[in-house]
Amino acid sequence: MKKIERSSMRLHAYEMIKKAIITGELAPERRVRDAELSELLGISRTPVREAILRLEDEAFIVSKPNSYTMVAPIDLEEVREAYTIVASLEALAVRETVKHCNQTDIKMLVDLNAEYERALQRKQSIEALEADLAFHNEIVHLAKNDTLIKILTPLRDKIVRVEYHYFNDHSPKEKSYQEHERMIEAMRQKNESVAVKQIQENWMNSLEHLLKNYK
Numbered sequence: 001m002k003k004i005e006r007s008s009m010r011l012h013a014y015e016m017i018k019k020a021i022i023t024g025e026l027a028p029e030r031r032v033r034d035a036e037l038s039e040l041l042g043i044s045r046t047p048v049r050e051a052i053l054r055l056e057d058e059a060f061i062v063s064k065p066n067s068y069t070m071v072a073p074i075d076l077e078e079v080r081e082a083y084t085i086v087a088s089l090e091a092l093a094v095r096e097t098v099k100h101c102n103q104t105d106i107k108m109l110v111d112l113n114a115e116y117e118r119a120l121q122r123k124q125s126i127e128a129l130e131a132d133l134a135f136h137n138e139i140v141h142l143a144k145n146d147t148l149i150k151i152l153t154p155l156r157d158k159i160v161r162v163e164y165h166y167f168n169d170h171s172p173k174e175k176s177y178q179e180h181e182r183m184i185e186a187m188r189q190k191n192e193s194v195a196v197k198q199i200q201e202n203w204m205n206s207l208e209h210l211l212k213n214y215k
Helices: 009-023 034-041 045-057 076-100 103-121 125-142 146-170 174-188 192-213
Strands: 061-064 068-071
Touching: 009 034, 009 045, 009 146, 034 045, 045 061, 076 125, 076 146, 076 174, 076 192, 103 125, 103 174, 125 146, 146 192, 174 192
Parallel strands: none
Antiparallel strands: 061 068
16 A cells, blocks of 8 residues: 555555555454554544545444454455345436437447456456456446445445455456347447346346356
């Protein structure tokens, strides 16, 4: 983690620690101490403590009074629930997007999916994961629904965290890319039912693959 040299230390500490948890730099069940994190971030312990409390509220950190504070273990049942909800919410986003998307929007999705395919072909797992996330983020953005974005963000953070752990060796790879392709084509043709079916299958197939392979 890089040192922080600007103001808003509390927010910076929160964002940096959360990112480290999501990407696995701070691994599940790793004990965390405010003094250690303070040194890593280059800031005082007070904003670090405040960030830890906020992350505890969000279930990224767990603690037992007078015993330990650690990065939360990955709960596969919680992940299963998050995938199911996100699949439904992104289906809603697709329904909204199909109504008003134009050729510029479609081209953006095509380009993002092409980046995903290139990363897969180069076997760059993290780049592929990030390209996949960018693709799904664009779908939600195109729905033009700020409330939907606010609801989805914390759920997807949980999903991204576990995907960083399993994406290296167990990527859905070409199948996910092809699902994206079929969804884009359905959106181009204003075929709402097919587009919705593809986004739901994309999420649920990823969940099935994860549960089968995650250790």
